[in-house]
Amino acid sequence: MRFFLFVTLLILLSFILQEFLPTFEWAYGSRLLLVHAVFLAAAVAVPFPAMLTFAFFTGLLWDARYFVPIYPGASVTGLITQTELPFGFTILIFGVMGALIQGVRPLFRRGRWELPVFMIGFCTGLGLVFEYLIISFHRGGLELPPELLWKLLMTALFSSLVSPFLLLLFSRVADRMRYRIRTEGLKRRHTYDGDAL
Amino acid sequence: MSRLNIIFLLTFVGLLIWVTLFQPDSIGKIQRGAMVVTRPFMGASNELDGAVRALANEPLSPAQVKAKLAAAEQERDRLRLEVIQLDEILSENNQLRNALQYLEKSPLSLVASRVISRKPSNWYNTLVIDKGSDEGVAVDSPVIVPLGEEAGLVGKISEVIGPHSALVLLLTDEMCQVSAKLQNSQEQGILSGERGALRTLPNLHLRYLPKEIVATPGLKIFSSGMGELFPANLLLGEVVNLRASVIDAEAVVKPAVNFDNLVDLFVILPTKDAKALPADAAGVPDPVTPSTSVKP
Numbered sequence: 001m002r003f004f005l006f007v008t009l010l011i012l013l014s015f016i017l018q019e020f021l022p023t024f025e026w027a028y029g030s031r032l033l034l035v036h037a038v039f040l041a042a043a044v045a046v047p048f049p050a051m052l053t054f055a056f057f058t059g060l061l062w063d064a065r066y067f068v069p070i071y072p073g074a075s076v077t078g079l080i081t082q083t084e085l086p087f088g089f090t091i092l093i094f095g096v097m098g099a100l101i102q103g104v105r106p107l108f109r110r111g112r113w114e115l116p117v118f119m120i121g122f123c124t125g126l127g128l129v130f131e132y133l134i135i136s137f138h139r140g141g142l143e144l145p146p147e148l149l150w151k152l153l154m155t156a157l158f159s160s161l162v163s164p165f166l167l168l169l170f171s172r173v174a175d176r177m178r179y180r181i182r183t184e185g186l187k188r189r190h191t192y193d194g195d196a197l
Numbered sequence: 198m199s200r201l202n203i204i205f206l207l208t209f210v211g212l213l214i215w216v217t218l219f220q221p222d223s224i225g226k227i228q229r230g231a232m233v234v235t236r237p238f239m240g241a242s243n244e245l246d247g248a249v250r251a252l253a254n255e256p257l258s259p260a261q262v263k264a265k266l267a268a269a270e271q272e273r274d275r276l277r278l279e280v281i282q283l284d285e286i287l288s289e290n291n292q293l294r295n296a297l298q299y300l301e302k303s304p305l306s307l308v309a310s311r312v313i314s315r316k317p318s319n320w321y322n323t324l325v326i327d328k329g330s331d332e333g334v335a336v337d338s339p340v341i342v343p344l345g346e347e348a349g350l351v352g353k354i355s356e357v358i359g360p361h362s363a364l365v366l367l368l369t370d371e372m373c374q375v376s377a378k379l380q381n382s383q384e385q386g387i388l389s390g391e392r393g394a395l396r397t398l399p400n401l402h403l404r405y406l407p408k409e410i411v412a413t414p415g416l417k418i419f420s421s422g423m424g425e426l427f428p429a430n431l432l433l434g435e436v437v438n439l440r441a442s443v444i445d446a447e448a449v450v451k452p453a454v455n456f457d458n459l460v461d462l463f464v465i466l467p468t469k470d471a472k473a474l475p476a477d478a479a480g481v482p483d484p485v486t487p488s489t490s491v492k493p
């Protein structure tokens with residue numbers, strides 16, 4: 001329980017720190033998405049129900065702060081009343097990315113961080129790709145300029161670079177708080193020919 | 198998957214659907230609450246950003262600082278005069294409109310504002326300014342900055358987040374579209390930014406021009422005033438090149454405003470008629486004439 005409280009406080013702290021993180025013009029406006037990195041690193045360490053809970057409130061807070069109400073062109077005719085990226089879309093992104101990264105929990109538990117570090121960057125970039133695809137769907141035409149690819153790559157890279165420190169922090173705090181990272185639900189319950197183990 | 202996981206998953210999906218069905222006024226309330234909490238940090242972040250930018254510049258001697266201050270004061274006085282001049286031009290414009298019975302007489306007023314957060318969004322080119330519903334700022338209010346003898350268009354208010362904060366959608370964003378005309382010409386097109394506007398100095402695109410049009414590089418682009426969202430004759434940029442297709446022509450436009458160095462901006466407050474619609478639509482109280490308005 002204390003560990004979950006620690007994760008909650010760290011996510012709230014990351015929102016404050018995010019305000020101070022600049023965008024890098026040399027990297028086509030990319031920046032370190034600290035909130036995403038903290039959530040994804042936490043998602044490696046907590047069980048599935050807790051991950052969903054964190055995904056919900058982290059996504060809700062993100063949209064409360066960063067949601068931009070841009071309506072697609074057809075909205076002027078009254079055909080569309082929903083914004084391009086609906087309020088709450090980040091909750092979905094966090095939920096999907098969190099579920100994806102839960103797959104590397106056994107590796108994190110064994111102290112193998114290579115794949116979790118890669119996955120944190122990958123999932124951050126993938127979330128941005130989803131958002132861009134939704135925007136492109138609304139506006140029509142998929143534009144993929146090199147700047148966009150650089151922005152996605154650099155944002156993912158920044159998340160990957162910061163993630164070892166976050167994983168180390170979660171690992172140390174888990175040890176100190178006697179929180180044990182369990183991998184229940186990930187066990188293989190059946191043999192490949194269908195017989196129960 | 199265990200029963201507990203399924204219960205949490207279903208609850209998560211249910212809550213997600215519930216959140217996506219929030220009405221704009223509910224979202225506005227949530228965002229205003231978030232703004233109240235984060236505003237002190239945004240201010241501190243902006244100050245830190247300014248300090249870092251100042252550090253990045255070369256250190257100046259006291260004499261240079263004094264000279265720079267004197268030049269800045271002169272510039273400030275000149276800009277004040279220009280704002281007054283702009284106000285007069287726009288008032289004259291309104292009077293002409295009145296004569297043509299397109300609009301009722303509506304004196305224009307500006308409110309000075311300062312940028313408190315830059316590019317908060319991943320995909321939209323936006324700024325947060327320190328003026329909001331209490332100063333009469335409403336959704337779609339144009340935002341300008343003085344540029345020499347002209348006023349340059351910065352963008353429009355996308356959302357009034359709170360009593361003292363509003364979100365500005367910059368001209369460089371694809372979704373900020375302006376009816377524009379070429380200098381000394383009545384040919385008009387639609388000016389908009391690029392998707393994502395990822396480059397440091399993104400170009401704008403003036404589309405739907407007649408294919409026979411001749412536009413030399415350097416020709417200035419102004420707002421046409423069509424659509425009544427943006428006043429006419431706001432400087433938008435200058436032509437870089439022109440591409441003609443079978444149907445129409447498109448000009449690549451270099452923006453007049455340097456969007457990276459924006460600090461002090463002016464919001465054109467809505468006129469009487471224009472006030473009611475966006476303010477009501479955004480759930481913002483009826484704007485009142487602010488004490489900070491710049492009036493001739």
